[in-house]
Amino acid sequence: MFRSKGENLRSIYVLLFLSIAFFFLEHQDADKYARLFSFDRDAVAAGEVWRVFTYQFTQAGQGWFAFPKPVVLFFTLLLLYLMGSALEEAWGTAHFIVFFVISAIGSALAAAVMGIPLLGSYFVNFTLLFAYAATFPQQTFFLFGVVPVRVRWLAYVAALVLVTGVVDGGESHTAAFGGAAAAVPYYP
Numbered sequence: 001m002f003r004s005k006g007e008n009l010r011s012i013y014v015l016l017f018l019s020i021a022f023f024f025l026e027h028q029d030a031d032k033y034a035r036l037f038s039f040d041r042d043a044v045a046a047g048e049v050w051r052v053f054t055y056q057f058t059q060a061g062q063g064w065f066a067f068p069k070p071v072v073l074f075f076t077l078l079l080l081y082l083m084g085s086a087l088e089e090a091w092g093t094a095h096f097i098v099f100f101v102i103s104a105i106g107s108a109l110a111a112a113v114m115g116i117p118l119l120g121s122y123f124v125n126f127t128l129l130f131a132y133a134a135t136f137p138q139q140t141f142f143l144f145g146v147v148p149v150r151v152r153w154l155a156y157v158a159a160l161v162l163v164t165g166v167v168d169g170g171e172s173h174t175a176a177f178g179g180a181a182a183a184v185p186y187y188p
Helices: 012-028 030-037 041-045 069-091 093-114 122-135 151-167 171-186
Strands: 140-143 147-150
Touching: 012 030, 012 069, 041 093, 069 093, 069 122, 093 122, 093 171, 122 151, 122 171, 140 151, 147 151, 151 171
Parallel strands: none
Antiparallel strands: 140 147
């Protein structure tokens, strides 16, 4: 593994804080939020480089069936904490942050090539799930609190969803795939 003893700075808490803070910013004025923080190739070329990272700290455009955005935020934070803190503990803070940044930039580059805007937290979450499943393949999650499922099977299903979305022409799926593919060489 990558980790050096005593190297974990708990950067996952910063990512959790940013997700919550951006959620409240988005809640105040969703349209203004999208104009300021979504990834837009032309805006980044004009000097608004923060958009390469800020697009991923939002629940905009995401709604799982009939779940309200605060519920989606809760599950996003839960998974980010569970998987992110375990990876940061195993790899160390520096490697975890590099991995996270590579994934975010990879998704942004894929979107820039396709000329599409990005706004949503699920781009990096795919990569996080794949890395977690590669690092801890025997980990078991309990869906709905009762159905045991190994994380590697969740990763297989997520990969199938991602590849199906890419094949069907889903541009956002292609961007998420780009981020995951960019970060694959960084897996342990």
